[in-house]
Structure formats: structure tokens, C-alpha cells
Amino acid sequence: MSAVVAEHDHHDHGPAKGLLRWIITTNHKDIGTLYLLFALAMFFVGGAMAMVIRAELFEPGLQFVDPAFFNSMTTMHALVMVFGAVMPAFVGLANWMIPMMIGAPDMALPRMNNMSFWLLVAGVLLLASTLLMEGGAPASGWTLYPPLVLQTGKALPFAIFSVHLLGISSIMGAINIIATIFNMRAPAMTLMKMPMFVWTWLITAFLLIAIMPVFAGAVTMLLTDKFFQTSFFDAAGGGDPVLYQHIFWFFGHPEVYVMILPTFGVASTIIPVFARKPLFGYSSMVYATAAIAFLSFIVWAHHMFTVGMPIAGELYFMYATMLIAIPTGVKVFNWTATMWKGSMTFETPMLFSIAFVVLFTMGGFTGLMMAIAPVDFQYHDTYFIVAHFHYTLVPASIFILMAAGYFWLPKWTGHMYNEKIGQLHFWLSAISVNILFFPQHFLGLAGMPRRIPDYAIQFADWNMISSIGGFIFGASQLLFLYIVVDTIRGGTGEKVTAEVWEDASKHSLEWTLSSPPPYHSFTTPPTSIPTEHI
Amino acid sequence: MKKTKQLSAGLTLMAFGLGTAQAEYTLNLMKGVTKVSNDIYDLHMLILWICVFIGIGVFGTMFYSIYHHRKSRGHKAAQFHENTTVEIMWTIIPTLILIGMAIPATKAMIELDDVQESDMTIQITGKQWYWDYKYLGNDIQFESHLDEASEKVHRTAGANPHSVPHYLLNVDKPLVIPVNKKIRFVLTSADVIHSWWVPDLGWKKDANPGFINEAWTSVDKAGTYRGQCTELCGRDHGFMPIVVIAMEQPEYDAWVEKTLAQQKQKPDLSDQSSGDLMAHGESVYLKNCVACHQIDGAGIPGLVPALTGSAIATGKWESLDGFLRAGTAKMPSFAKLNAKEFAELMTYVRNNLGNKVGDTLQPKQTALPDDDD
Numbered sequence: 001m002s003a004v005v006a007e008h009d010h011h012d013h014g015p016a017k018g019l020l021r022w023i024i025t026t027n028h029k030d031i032g033t034l035y036l037l038f039a040l041a042m043f044f045v046g047g048a049m050a051m052v053i054r055a056e057l058f059e060p061g062l063q064f065v066d067p068a069f070f071n072s073m074t075t076m077h078a079l080v081m082v083f084g085a086v087m088p089a090f091v092g093l094a095n096w097m098i099p100m101m102i103g104a105p106d107m108a109l110p111r112m113n114n115m116s117f118w119l120l121v122a123g124v125l126l127l128a129s130t131l132l133m134e135g136g137a138p139a140s141g142w143t144l145y146p147p148l149v150l151q152t153g154k155a156l157p158f159a160i161f162s163v164h165l166l167g168i169s170s171i172m173g174a175i176n177i178i179a180t181i182f183n184m185r186a187p188a189m190t191l192m193k194m195p196m197f198v199w200t201w202l203i204t205a206f207l208l209i210a211i212m213p214v215f216a217g218a219v220t221m222l223l224t225d226k227f228f229q230t231s232f233f234d235a236a237g238g239g240d241p242v243l244y245q246h247i248f249w250f251f252g253h254p255e256v257y258v259m260i261l262p263t264f265g266v267a268s269t270i271i272p273v274f275a276r277k278p279l280f281g282y283s284s285m286v287y288a289t290a291a292i293a294f295l296s297f298i299v300w301a302h303h304m305f306t307v308g309m310p311i312a313g314e315l316y317f318m319y320a321t322m323l324i325a326i327p328t329g330v331k332v333f334n335w336t337a338t339m340w341k342g343s344m345t346f347e348t349p350m351l352f353s354i355a356f357v358v359l360f361t362m363g364g365f366t367g368l369m370m371a372i373a374p375v376d377f378q379y380h381d382t383y384f385i386v387a388h389f390h391y392t393l394v395p396a397s398i399f400i401l402m403a404a405g406y407f408w409l410p411k412w413t414g415h416m417y418n419e420k421i422g423q424l425h426f427w428l429s430a431i432s433v434n435i436l437f438f439p440q441h442f443l444g445l446a447g448m449p450r451r452i453p454d455y456a457i458q459f460a461d462w463n464m465i466s467s468i469g470g471f472i473f474g475a476s477q478l479l480f481l482y483i484v485v486d487t488i489r490g491g492t493g494e495k496v497t498a499e500v501w502e503d504a505s506k507h508s509l510e511w512t513l514s515s516p517p518p519y520h521s522f523t524t525p526p527t528s529i530p531t532e533h534i
Numbered sequence: 535m536k537k538t539k540q541l542s543a544g545l546t547l548m549a550f551g552l553g554t555a556q557a558e559y560t561l562n563l564m565k566g567v568t569k570v571s572n573d574i575y576d577l578h579m580l581i582l583w584i585c586v587f588i589g590i591g592v593f594g595t596m597f598y599s600i601y602h603h604r605k606s607r608g609h610k611a612a613q614f615h616e617n618t619t620v621e622i623m624w625t626i627i628p629t630l631i632l633i634g635m636a637i638p639a640t641k642a643m644i645e646l647d648d649v650q651e652s653d654m655t656i657q658i659t660g661k662q663w664y665w666d667y668k669y670l671g672n673d674i675q676f677e678s679h680l681d682e683a684s685e686k687v688h689r690t691a692g693a694n695p696h697s698v699p700h701y702l703l704n705v706d707k708p709l710v711i712p713v714n715k716k717i718r719f720v721l722t723s724a725d726v727i728h729s730w731w732v733p734d735l736g737w738k739k740d741a742n743p744g745f746i747n748e749a750w751t752s753v754d755k756a757g758t759y760r761g762q763c764t765e766l767c768g769r770d771h772g773f774m775p776i777v778v779i780a781m782e783q784p785e786y787d788a789w790v791e792k793t794l795a796q797q798k799q800k801p802d803l804s805d806q807s808s809g810d811l812m813a814h815g816e817s818v819y820l821k822n823c824v825a826c827h828q829i830d831g832a833g834i835p836g837l838v839p840a841l842t843g844s845a846i847a848t849g850k851w852e853s854l855d856g857f858l859r860a861g862t863a864k865m866p867s868f869a870k871l872n873a874k875e876f877a878e879l880m881t882y883v884r885n886n887l888g889n890k891v892g893d894t895l896q897p898k899q900t901a902l903p904d905d906d907d
Contacts, residue, residue: 235744
């Protein structure tokens with residue numbers, strides 16, 4: 001018996017053979033790959049919905065879709081992008097990178113890791129299936145405000161259950177990340193020596209655990225209001241529809257930071273490598289991230305300035321929201337100072353990261369403008385806010401996910417991507433994203449409300465320009481798909497080193513492993529860690 | 535010189551293959567026509583310029599660095615990674631700027647919130663998908679729907695929106711207010727949440743079912759001001775505009791008198807030609823029925839039954855009449871319509887939208903026995 005065990009120990013586990021490998025895998029790299037590919041697929045599904053929206057808005061008048069379907073598209077575009085694309089993509093990066101960055105052999109809870117991925121798939125498929133149901137998919141906006149959401153057809157309970165599944169999946173992912181970071185770091189890696197990406201994800205994971213149950217609770221109250229005669233949100237029974245908005249945004253505001261904090265982490269990882277300089281202000285970056293996370297819990301009602309709050313509430317939420325500008329500013333200044341007097345090169349990951357800093361800052365400016373409550377009485381629910389949050393999500397979160405793809409694909413696959421096509425992808429994306437979203441500021445200020453399928457003639461010009469930008473941006477992303485497939489299949493054929501990027505191994509542990517890394521890496525913890533990033 | 539400028543502007547727009555159709559076209563927030571809207575505009579410009587100023591500083595530094603501190607120019611990387619003085623500076627300076635912004639913002643917010651000592655009050659009720667205005671203090675009350683021209687065009691495939699003046703921003707009955715009077719609004723909703731926004735007044739406010747919100751305005755300049763519902767309220771959210779006409783006091787008084795007289799006037803129950811019945815019936819249909827039953831009477835498969843070939847619509851008119859007055863679990867009662875409107879609507883529905891019953895109903899037939907109309 002003992003002989004068998006000993007033999008077993010020496011046997012090196014490779015992946016299972018065939019399709020089954022991907023279904024039953026508990027390996028963090030495989031699960032990371034699954035998350036990333038799923039997110040990429042959903043990015044195109046959500047993107048296709050955005051194309052429907054921009055096609056309908058290309059000209060005034062109704063051309064392609066029914067107004068109800070248009071509302072379903074704006075709702076589903078948001079839900080798919082948030083819960084199907086951006087969040088899973090960052091969980092995928094966390095799965096791949098956190099163990100390799102902290103010198104751990106795998107995630108702390110590998111079986112739960114598998115389960116959280118497949119629950120995500122189930123949740124998103126269930127959500128997508130509502131498109132085929134009688135009465136159509138939810139059409140109340142991704143915020144699912146009652147009483148409007150209660151007018152949804154057969155889809156309502158399915159959408160709510162899908163939110164439950166997505167919530168469970170996110171919470172499991174978050175628990176896993178926290179358990180891994182707290183228990184499995186290499187001995188030399190104290191908390192204040194962790195790479196920024198690990199730090200930002202640690203904080204994000206706490207946000208997720210705090211907020212997902214809140215959202216699950218809110219939608220469950222919708223469910224009981226609709227089917228079990230409760231009146232949480234119905235004034236006729238003593239409830240209040242605005243209560244839902246408070247609960248939703250208590251979830252919703254931290255939720256948008258769930259999508260941006262890991263973005264900060266990746267930017268803080270990539271910029272120093274290509275500036276060939278340590279990150280400026282490591283500890284202030286950590287504290288700023290924690291401060292932003294804390295503030296995210298106490299500013300929710302700035303999404304509700306026009307809902308009819310007492311003056312004290314309006315003023316408090318205005319002041320609290322303005323405070324966010326301070327730690328966010330610190331981050332932008334730190335990235336700029338990291339570039340200052342560096343020795344920069346501009347490979348595709350760096351290009352996307354610089355575009356992120358610039359365009360995210362523009363989204364930050366409009367965020368500050370909207371924090372001013374009285375002025376928000378004009379901006380609220382117009383295309384100005386549409387422009388604002390797309391600036392903080394597309395050229396921020398999405399650009400950084402692209403940057404991360406270019407940055408780590410050579411590490412993951414052992415192949416180099418085609419730099420020329422990468423740069424082409426960058427320039428097309430960076431230019432078209434501004435043609436797409438910048439004019440939306442003008443539209444909002446000129447008075448165009450959001451979530452309308454048809455509009456007055458004076459909004460026609462900028463809508464057409466915005467749509468053209470949208471089509472170019474959408475088409476450009478096919479280049480990214482091509483590059484991912486091409487790189488997996490061998491890329492340029494150039495052999496990449498363990499380091500891939502010049503002196504990258506001075507910055508983080510993953511660059512000390514071979515490219516691609518072995519299926520099981522750091523089975524014994526590394527004895528020393530790079531400290532360039534601190 | 536001026537001509538040259540106009541020409542070059544025109545050429546620039548043509549280069550994009552575009553032309554601006556209406557003069558209302560703007561890039562920036564409008565100043566509006568109230569003191570509050572002007573304060574908000576000034577605040578908007580202040581913050582915009584602060585952001586532009588900070589942006590030039592940050593992006594300027596970054597691009598200087600991108601140009602000069604690059605490897606291809608042989609720049610060697612410095613190895614500094616912190617500087618306490620700089621870090622304290624760039625925390626404290628933004629804090630001071632924020633405090634500077636918060637002071638005028640607080641003033642404007644307090645002003646916006648102060649609904650006291652108003653001269654008159656108007657109740658605004660949002661409904662799917664029109665507005666209902668009620669002047670508290672006199673008996674004026676009316677519904678304000680999207681105008682017929684826009685209604686027809688947005689519901690007809692291939693129709694040209696450019697042909698409609700103020701497409702989607704026009705209503706059948708605008709809200710009329712006097713200038714230079716503090717008008718308090720109380721807002722509520724009969725169904726889902728709506729939001730009442732006229733940019734020239736400087737604010738929007740949600741209309742929540744079961745609750746009442748307050749807001750106020752005092753318009754400086756007589757004129758017509760347009761806006762839209764800004765809270766997603768379902769299928770026709772994009773089609774419930776707002777038009778406010780601000781009048782000098784004497785004109786306003788005349789309007790009140792005229793409107794009250796009209797409201798008291800009994801509907802004309804005299805017989806109409808079938809052509810008139812059909813034409814008026816279409817107006818009633820566009821206002822009350824089209825949102826659900828659609829412009830061609832086809833309904834929405836799975837949600838709203840078709841009127842074309844419907845047994846109720848084409849059966850005995852008396853039972854159709856009873857059905858419309860009673861409503862169902864899914865359809866509201868239309869008892870608010872008068873006998874004239876019932877006759878017109880039923881004649882239209884029974885002889886259009888693909889139906890051909892062949893009867894004409896006269897207002898006298900549809901008048902209820904106890905109708906003192």
C-alpha cells in the first residue's frame with residue numbers, strides 16, 4: 001500500500017486528456033484560461049448588442065428594432081458586459097496571475113474554483129435565454145428598477161435566478177482569492193511586498209463579498225413583490241420604490257469599483273516594466289486603493305440626486321463623492337510620476353496602459369462634474385453620464401484587459417504576438433473609442449436623455465458620428481480575436497524567454513518561470529522575491 | 535468676413551456629410567431661463583475649466599515625459615520611487631480645489647431645494663406614456679401627449695422625421711405658466727417612475743408612484759421650452775416630451791380664462807359625417823390606444839391582442855363600449871373619454887386598422903343615459 005502511495009507522489013500530474021480536461025479541471029491556469037475565453041466570447045456578444053443600439057441610433061426615426069427590444073438591448077448589453085465580460089475577465093487574470101505572482105502552487109480552493117466558473121456559465125446562459133422568452137428579455141435597464149421591472153414578461157424570475165447564480169459564483173471566486181492571498185504567499189512576501197495587482201484584487205474580493213449578497217437580497221425582494229404579494233417597493237402596501245434604488249446602489253457603486261480596482265492593479269504592473277523604473281509611491285497606491293474601496297460604500301446615493309432626497313442627504317452624498325477625487329488623483333499622479341524620467345518603450349501593452357491613464361482621467365473629470373449635485377440635476381440620465389461611465393469602462397477596464405492580454409499572452413502561451421497587428425489594433429481602438437464616446441458628452445449637455453430609441457433632429461449629427469465610431473471600434477476588436485488565436489497557434493514563431501519583457505523578472509515572480517510556465521508551478525515556494533515594484 | 539466664416543463652417547459640416555437641421559443645436563449645456571439654471575450653468579463652466587486646467591497639467595507632464603524620457607532617445611531610467619513632499623502636495627492641493635468647488639455648489643443646491651413662498655402650485659403626474667398637469671387652486675387639468683405628427687412618423691416604417699417640426703419634442707397641449715412667478719411643482723406618478731426635465735429650467739425631478747416630490751421654477755423670459763422624460767419608463771419612454779410655454783401675466787390670465795371656459799364647455803354631440811368621425815377617431819386612437827395596440831392595430835404578439843379582426847372590436851358596439859369603459863386587468867378603463875370621443879374612436883376602430891364593420895356611431899348613441907354632457 002505504502003509503495004503505491006510513494007509511486008503516486010512521484011507521478012507528475014499533467015492535464016486530463018481531451019474535452020474532459022476543461023470540464024473537470026481544478027488547475028488555476030486552466031480555469032484562468034476558461035474564464036478569459038468565456039469573457040472574450042461574452043465581450044463579442046455584449047458588443048453585438050451595442051452594435052444593434054448604435055445602428056438604431058444612427059439616424060432619427062425607428063429603422064431596425066422595436067422600442068421594447070431596444071430597451072432589452074440596453075439592459076442586456078450592460079448585464080452581459082458587466083457580469084459576463086469584465087468581471088469574469090478579471091477573475092480569469094486573478095486565477096492565472098495571483099498564484100504565480102505570490103509564489104503559490106495553485107489557488108487555495110481548487111474545486112470551488114471550478115464550480116464558480118461553471119456557475120458563471122450557467123448564470124450567463126440563463127440570462128441570455130430570457131431573450132427568447134415571451135415578453136422578451138428584461139427591458140428596465142441593468143439597474144432593474146421597480147415598478148418598471150415588474151412589468152417584465154416571463155423573463156423576470158429567470159433573470160433574478162441568474163443574478164443569484166452570478167452572485168454565488170462571484171462570492172466563491174472572491175473567497176478563493178482572499179484565501180489564496182492570505183495563506184499561500186511565498187515566505188518572503190509580506191503584505192506590503194505584494195504586487196499591486198494582487199493588492200487591488202484582495203481589496204476587490206472584499207468588496208465582492210460585501211455587495212453581492214445585497215444585490216441578491218434586492219432582486220429577491222423584487223421576486224416576492226411580484227409573486228408573493230409583498231410590498232417592499234410598492235407604496236400601496238406601505239413600501240417605497242426608492243428603497244430599491246438605495247439597496248441597488250449600495251451594491252451598484254462598489255460594483256463599478258470591482259471593475260476598476262483590478263484595472264488599476266494591472267496598470268500599476270505594466271507601466272513600471274515599460275518605463276524601466278519602479279512604481280512611484282507603492283504604499284500610497286495601496287492606501288489609495290483601500291481608500292477608494294472604503295469611499296465606494298458611502299457614496300451610493302449620488303446615483304439618485306434627482307430622486308427627491310432631503311437637502312442634508314443631497315449635500316452629504318455630494319461631499320462624500322467629491323472626496324473620491326483625492327485618492328483617484330493620487331493614483332493618476334503616481335502613474336505619471338512612474339513614467340517621469342523613465343526609459344520608456346511603447347509596445348502594445350504600454351500603449352493601451354497610457355491610453356488608459358489619459359482616458360480614464362477624462363472619465364474621472366466628468367465624474368467629478370457629476371458629483372456636484374445641483375449640476376447633476378442637468379447631467380443626470382442624459383448621454384453625458386453614458387459618455388462618463390463608458391470612458392471609465394471601455395478605454396479603462398477594457399483597454400487594460402487588452403493590455404493584460406498583450407502583456408501576458410507570451411507568458412501564457414510561450415509565443416510572441418504580432419506586434420504590428422497589436423499596434424494597429426491599439427491605434428484603431430484608441431481613435432475610434434473617442435469618436436464613439438466623446439460626442440456623447442455634447443449630446444447629453446444638449447439635452448438628449450439616455451435609453452431612448454429615437455431622438456429629436458438636433459441630436460442627429462453627433463449620433464451619426466458616434467455610431468460610425470462604434471462600428472469602427474467594434475470591427476477593430478476582431479483584430480484582437482485574430483491575435484489571440486494566432487498567438488495561441490504559434491504567433492510570430494519567435495521563441496520567447498522566461499522574462500519576455502526586458503528586466504521583467506525584477507518586477508514580479510511570474511517572469512522567473514518558463515514561458516509557458518509548467519502546468520504546476522511553484523510546487524516549492526521561491527526563496528527570494530523581486531522587489532523592484534515596491 | 536462673416537460670410538467667409540459661415541461658408542467655412544458649412545463646408546466643414548458638409549465634409550462630414552452632415553447638415554444641422556435646426557437652430558437649437560448646441561455643444562454645451564444651455565444657460566436656461568431661470569436664475570437657478572444660470573447658476574448651474576456657471577457652476578458647470580467653473581468645474582469644466584478646473585478640469586481642463588488640471589488635464590492640461592497632467593497630460594502635458596505625461597506627454598513631455600513620453601516624448602523625452604524614451605529609450606529610443608537614449609534616456610536612462612532614474613530609480614526614484616517616492617517623494618514625500620510631492621505626494622503631500624498633490625493630496626492637499628486637490629483637497630483645497632474641492633473645497634473651493636463645494637462652496638458655490640452648496641449654495642446652488644440650497645437654492646434649488648427651497649420651494650417655500652411660491653405663487654402657485656402645479657401637480658405633475660407621469661403616466662405611461664404622457665404627462666398629466668393639474669393646476670392646484672383653479673380647476674385646470676389636462677393631459678399632455680406627444681403631438682400627432684411625431685406620433686405618426688415614429689410609428690411608421692420609412693417615414694421621414696425631418697419633415698416634422700420639433701420631432702419628438704412637441705405635444706398636443708403644452709404646460710402654460712406665467713413668467714417671473716415662483717411656481718412650485720409637486721410631482722408624482724400613476725404607474726412607474728418617470729422624470730420631468732426641461733433643460734432650460736435647470737433641473738429634472740423624478741416622479742415616483744405613491745410619493746410626492748417638490749421642485750420649483752421662476753422663468754425670466756417668455757418663450758417655449760422643451761424637454762423629455764428622463765427616467766426609463768418602458769416601451770415608449772422616448773415618446774413622452776414636455777413643452778412649457780412661459781407667458782407674460784396678462785396673456786397667461788387670458789389663457790387661464792380660455793382654458794377654464796373650454797373645460798366647462800360640454801362636448802358637441804351633434805352628428806358628424808363618417809369622414810369626420812374617422813379623422814377625429816384617429817386622433818383619439820393615437821392619444822389613447824396606439825402605445826399598446828400599435829399604429830396598424832396589430833398589437834404586440836404575446837403581450838397585447840390585435841384589434842384587427844378582434845371579436846370585441848368588431849362585435850356589437852354596445853359591448854365594445856362597455857368593455858372600453860370597464861377596462862380589464864391588463865387594460866385601463868377609458869371612462870375618462872366623453873361620448874363624442876367614444877363615438878369617434880369606435881367608428882375608427884371598427885372601420886380602419888384592417889376592420890370593415892361598415893357602421894358609423896354618432897355621439898348621441900354613445901351618450902350614457904345619465905350623461906349630462
